[in-house]
Amino acid sequence: MSSTVTMDVDHDGIAVLTIDVKDKPMNVITADFDQDLGQCLESVISDEKIIGAVITSAKNDFMAGADLKSMLPALRGLSDKSDVVEKVIASNQTMRKMETCGKPFVAAINGTALGGGLELTLACHYRIAVDRPDAVLGLPEVMVGLLPGGGGTQRLPRLIGVQAALELMTQGKHLKPLQAKGLGIVNELASKEELINKAKAWIKDKGDAVQPWDKKGFKVPGGLDANKVGTIQTFSVVNALVAKNTNHNYPAPISIVSCVYEGCQIPIDSGLRIEAKYFVELLTGQVAGNMIRSLFINKQSADKLRARPEGVEKSKVTTLGMLGAGMMGSGIALVSARAGMNVVLLDSTDEQAAKGKEYTEKFLEKRVARKKMSSDDAAAMLDRIKVTTDYNDLESCELIIEAVFEDREIKAGVTQATEAVIAESAIFASNTSTLPISGLAEASKRPKSFIGLHFFSPVERMPLVEVILGKETSDEALARALDYVQQIKKTPIVVNDSRGFFTSRVFSMACNEANTMLTEGVSPALIENAARHAGYPVGPLAVQDETSIELGYKIHLQTMEDMGDAYKPASGWEVSAKLVELERLGKKYGKGFYDYPEGAKKRLWPGLADLFPVSDQQPDVEEVKSRLMTIQALDAYRCLEEHVLMSPDDGDIGSILGWGFPPWSGGVFSYIDTVGIEKFVERCDDYSQRLGERFTVPDSLREKANNKESFYSD
Numbered sequence: 001m002s003s004t005v006t007m008d009v010d011h012d013g014i015a016v017l018t019i020d021v022k023d024k025p026m027n028v029i030t031a032d033f034d035q036d037l038g039q040c041l042e043s044v045i046s047d048e049k050i051i052g053a054v055i056t057s058a059k060n061d062f063m064a065g066a067d068l069k070s071m072l073p074a075l076r077g078l079s080d081k082s083d084v085v086e087k088v089i090a091s092n093q094t095m096r097k098m099e100t101c102g103k104p105f106v107a108a109i110n111g112t113a114l115g116g117g118l119e120l121t122l123a124c125h126y127r128i129a130v131d132r133p134d135a136v137l138g139l140p141e142v143m144v145g146l147l148p149g150g151g152g153t154q155r156l157p158r159l160i161g162v163q164a165a166l167e168l169m170t171q172g173k174h175l176k177p178l179q180a181k182g183l184g185i186v187n188e189l190a191s192k193e194e195l196i197n198k199a200k201a202w203i204k205d206k207g208d209a210v211q212p213w214d215k216k217g218f219k220v221p222g223g224l225d226a227n228k229v230g231t232i233q234t235f236s237v238v239n240a241l242v243a244k245n246t247n248h249n250y251p252a253p254i255s256i257v258s259c260v261y262e263g264c265q266i267p268i269d270s271g272l273r274i275e276a277k278y279f280v281e282l283l284t285g286q287v288a289g290n291m292i293r294s295l296f297i298n299k300q301s302a303d304k305l306r307a308r309p310e311g312v313e314k315s316k317v318t319t320l321g322m323l324g325a326g327m328m329g330s331g332i333a334l335v336s337a338r339a340g341m342n343v344v345l346l347d348s349t350d351e352q353a354a355k356g357k358e359y360t361e362k363f364l365e366k367r368v369a370r371k372k373m374s375s376d377d378a379a380a381m382l383d384r385i386k387v388t389t390d391y392n393d394l395e396s397c398e399l400i401i402e403a404v405f406e407d408r409e410i411k412a413g414v415t416q417a418t419e420a421v422i423a424e425s426a427i428f429a430s431n432t433s434t435l436p437i438s439g440l441a442e443a444s445k446r447p448k449s450f451i452g453l454h455f456f457s458p459v460e461r462m463p464l465v466e467v468i469l470g471k472e473t474s475d476e477a478l479a480r481a482l483d484y485v486q487q488i489k490k491t492p493i494v495v496n497d498s499r500g501f502f503t504s505r506v507f508s509m510a511c512n513e514a515n516t517m518l519t520e521g522v523s524p525a526l527i528e529n530a531a532r533h534a535g536y537p538v539g540p541l542a543v544q545d546e547t548s549i550e551l552g553y554k555i556h557l558q559t560m561e562d563m564g565d566a567y568k569p570a571s572g573w574e575v576s577a578k579l580v581e582l583e584r585l586g587k588k589y590g591k592g593f594y595d596y597p598e599g600a601k602k603r604l605w606p607g608l609a610d611l612f613p614v615s616d617q618q619p620d621v622e623e624v625k626s627r628l629m630t631i632q633a634l635d636a637y638r639c640l641e642e643h644v645l646m647s648p649d650d651g652d653i654g655s656i657l658g659w660g661f662p663p664w665s666g667g668v669f670s671y672i673d674t675v676g677i678e679k680f681v682e683r684c685d686d687y688s689q690r691l692g693e694r695f696t697v698p699d700s701l702r703e704k705a706n707n708k709e710s711f712y713s714d
Contacts, residue, residue, distance in 0.1 A: 005036040006058075007043060013051040014200050015044050020058035027063040029116040029150075030070060038094045045101045052203035054196060055124060056108035065115025065141065066150075069297050081280055088276040092151055095123035096272065104209040106199040110192060111135045114174075119150035122159065122185075125209055126202050129177040131189040133372075137180045140172035142252045144296050145288030145664070149279035153259035154271040158213045160184045161222040162231075166238050166260055170253040171245075184221075213268050224264050235261060247533045249664040252282055286674055290666025293712065294652040299491055302653055305482045307467075307494040307646070312479035317341050317487060321397035321422070323414050325356025325387070328431055329403040331459025334360040337384040338460075339488045344394055345387050353387035360385055363460065391417050398423075399484055401453055403431040406554065411435070412443035419445055427480050429453040433504045434555050437470040437497045447472040451481050454501060456658055457547075464657035465490045466503050491657055493650040495639075499559065502639050502651065506668070507659040508570075509635045510628045511552070514540035515572025516692075521615025522624065524593065524604050530624035535662025540628065541604070543659075545592035549576050550585040571692055578611055627687065629671060631694065632661065634684055636668035637701050648711045669711040681705040 004021045017040050021027045044053045057063060098105055107113075107121035109129040118137050121127050129137070139148045139156065147153055148169060157165040160183050167173065180186040190198045212218055225231050235257065242253045255278040263271030282288045320336045322329050325347040333343045333356060347353040364378040386393065394400065400418055404410050411430065418428065429451050430440050441450040452468025465485045469478060478494065485492040495502045514527050528539030544552060553576045560567045579585070579592065584605070586592040594602040636655065639645040652667025665671040672680045681697050688695035 003036065004030065004033040005040050007040045009047075009050060012200060012204070013049050014203055015040075015047075015050050015053040016196065017044075017053055017055045018058045019055070019063060024067075025059075026061055026112075027057055027059055027117065028067040029063070029065065029120075030067045034091050034094060041094060041098055041101070044103060045097075050103065052104040052106070052207055052209070054106045054108050054199040054203070055120070056196065056199075057110050059111075061111030061135070062107075062109045062113040063117025063120065064112070065117060068144070068292055069300075081284060084280045084284070085273075085276050088149055088279060089273060092149075092272055092276070095120065095151060096269070099123050099125065099211045100214060102209050104203050104207040106202055108195045108199040109135075109137070109177075109186070110195060113137045115139060115141055115148065116150045118185075119148055119152045119155070122155040123151060125211060126188075126199075126206075127186045128188045128190050128195060128198050128202070129180065129186045130192050130195055131177050132192075133176070135177055136174035137177065137185065138172065138174040139169050140174065142170060142250075142256065143172040143291075145250065145252050145285070145291035146282050147252055147256045147259060147275070147279055149275065149283075151272055151275065153256055153275045153278075154263050154268050155213070156185070157224075157260050157264050158218075158220055158268070162220060162224055162260055162264065163222065163234055163238070166257060169256045169260075170238070170242055220264055226261075226265060247535065249287075249535045249662065251285060251287060255279075255282055287664045290670045290674060291663060294649075294656060294666045294670060295663065298649045299653055299657075301649070302491050302493060303486070305486055305492070307478075307492070308482045309475035309479050312476050315398075315480045315483045317399045317484050319344065319397045320484075321394040321400040321418070321426075322346065322356075322403070323400065323418065324403040324405075324431075325353050326403065327359075327457060328455060328459065329401075330356040330359035331457065332401055332403060332431070332455055333357070333385055334363055334460050335488045335490075337381050341384065341487075343385045344397060345385055346389065346391065346394065347387075348389065350387070350389055353389060357382070357385050357387050391421050394418055395421050395423070397426060399427050399429065399480070401429045401431055403455075406432060406435065406551065406558075408435060408440065408558075411440055415440070415443045416445075427451065427477050429481060431455055434500045435558075436499055437468045437473070441470045441472065448474040449477050451477045452497070452501070453481060453485070454503065456503075462657070463491050464503075464654060465492050466501055466654060466658065467492050467494045468497055468501050469494065470497050491653065493654045494646060495650065495654075496644050496646070498639070498642065498644040499562075502636070502645055503654050503658040505644075506632050506635045506639065506655065508552070509631045510536075511540045511544050512570045512572045513627055513631045514544075515575035517572075517624070517627070518575055518608065518612040519572060521613060521617075523614050523618055524608050526618060526621065526624060528604070530621045531628055533621065534625040534629060535664055536628070537660040541593035542602075544576070545587040545594050548586040548588065549579050549592050550589075552576055553580045571694055575612070626683065627691075629662070629665070630680070630683060630687065633668040633671050633680070634695065634697070634701075637672070638698060640669075641698055641700055673710045673712055677701075677710055678705045678708065 006018045007015055009015045019027045021033060044050050105124040107124040107127045109121055111132060112135045113121055118139055139152045141148050164183055177186060177189055181189055238257055246253055259275050259278050263274040319342045322333045322343055322345045325345050333345045337343050345353055345356050361382055364382060367373040368375050368378050402414055404414055427449050431453055433454055437452040441447040444450045450470055451473050454466035456462035456464055467481055482492055517527055524541060528541055531539040556573055584591045590596050595605050596602050636651045645651050648669035651669050655661035655668040656663050661668055665674055681702055684695045684697045
């Protein structure tokens with residue numbers, strides 16, 4: 001009996017195949033599903049009374065992609081690549097058999113269909129989708145270093161044309177059902193109630209059981225002739241865009257383009273074999289392995305709150321108290337209200353508090369204008385935010401988050417004022433980015449309920465929250481903080497208390513390295529371009545402008561004061577000191593490492609060359625890239641050794657989602673494995689000798705290198 005697909009045949013002779021993969025919140029493709037679908041298909045084909053079939057889902061959504069966690073080890077366990085290719089080709093034969101069996105199949109898409117789920121619908125002869133605002137369709141495999149391996153690179157271009165298909169696949173774009181219909185991916189929209197009836201009606205009325213690409217004389221929409229100017233121009237533009245967007249760090253988009261170019265000029269069965277070969281090449285490569293492990297498997301585990309203590313009852317925040325209505329506080333208020341919470345947004349003046357609420361109002365205006373949200377839903381969300389200057393309004397809040405100025409005395413004042421009115425059971429969290437939580441908790445009369453919740457800017461877009469444990473933070477405080485992070489649909493990592501914690505501390509290492517390079521005479525443009533070519537979203541000079549040079553300098557002064565004689569200034573500290581002296585404080589002030597002329601693009605400040613003259617001898621771009629990534633990976637290891645980090649998994653997730661460490665690497669620890677731990681240690685030794693003791697290798701890392709160990713076994 002099938003465990004993932006049920007089959008019901010009504011008196012009308014139409015089989016309804018309902019997907020329901022047990023013990024999974026969303027349907028995914030597993031080995032069992034492949035087998036069960038194949039058995040149902042055989043039943044449909046062999047039963048003369050069955051005139052066609054509808055494929056739908058018993059869950060809220062249709063289907064996501066493959067269950068990579070269980071399927072990848074099985075594929076990688078095969079003896080060689082050719083065996084893996086044949087396995088992939090064999091698994092795709094079910095869909096090919098479905099579209100050539102002579103009986104019509106309709107995909108009744110009741111919700112989200114992604115990856116292999118959408119590929120299954122493309123193998124059906126007709127597609128009807130429920131027009132749900134929360135549903136999306138797409139082929140996002142490129143986001144984990146793969147290409148659509150279930151026929152997507154061959155069927156989608158044949159359905160909607162090469163250019164549109166390449167844009168979707170190389171960027172991993174998601175589409176709303178209406179957009180998918182506009183492109184021709186979906187044939188028809190329906191309500192949830194009429195979905196199955198409409199699917200059956202098409203089988204009865206039309207029932208065309210031959211795919212367009214299996215009909216004589218078929219041509220790809222828009223054409224695909226390698227000798228024609230239009231085709232040459234299309235692929236020239238696409239290749240240029242792929243190179244620009246990936247800097248050749250990601251092989252998947254390039255492979256997608258090759259699959260479409262090579263496979264769509266020949267019969268589809270041959271094209272599917274080409275796709276399988278490219279898919280396996282990516283699957284067995286380092287980049288896909290890194291990205292799947294960190295951005296799929298380990299991220300999923302973090303999202304499911306693997307670090308949540310056992311024995312603490314699940315909690316839900318209904319009313320959040322937000323202290324501080326600046327950029328961070330406003331963003332936290334926004335995402336909390338979006339998650340359905342009531343938010344009490346407090347600041348020192350009515351004007352500042354109101355300005356914080358305006359942040360959400362402007363965000364919602366854009367959503368409504370783009371038709372991503374109804375005006376009624378936007379109004380309801382905005383009404384959930386109450387602005388105030390009165391601490392008594394915090395009385396009913398289950399969770400308080402403080403995001404006031406990075407000053408220990410100011411934070412102590414708001415902590416004490418808040419604790420005077422909130423319930424004994426409430427949790428108090430600080431959004432500090434650098435100040436140790438245990439020190440801030442000294443101002444609290446309930447340090448067991450005090451925890452750190454470090455958000456990233458802009459809060460509504462950044463997916464990570466760093467949860468910081470103070471020395472006395474209780475399991476209950478941790479569990480409830482993690483429940484809140486899950487409630488607002490962010491990914492948490494849990495770290496132990498330390499100055500700068502994990503993310504701020506290690507993020508700053510690349511900024512310091514860039515500043516040190518300036519003092520060495522390295523060209524600012526070389527530094528910035530090398531970082532972007534390595535895969536960072538922005539260069540380390542630009543990111544200092546965006547996060548505020550002034551803030552970084554104040555953190556330096558605070559650290560110096562706190563540590564006294566034990567403080568060792570960072571190698572590039574004088575750079576920020578000089579810029580602060582010149583009142584070049586960052587982007588929000590209109591000047592920093594860059595100039596920000598009104599109405600024009602930012603540009604590197606020419607005066608940098610006067611402060612830090614550029615040397616005639618410039619380092620190789622690969623060395624600049626390596627220095628930035630190596631110093632961060634090395635300090636991440638120190639965080640692990642010092643028990644700031646609890647696992648390499650958290651380090652990898654935090655580095656990618658927190659500050660944009662190049663995703664192709666899989667994160668800071670995967671990067672060390674990618675380089676090879678022995679080679680990494682040799683590189684650090686070389687840099688330590690030439691550039692300074694900040695590259696000194698800890699003894700424990702050198703021991704791992706001598707033992708030829710790695711952080712991950714796969």
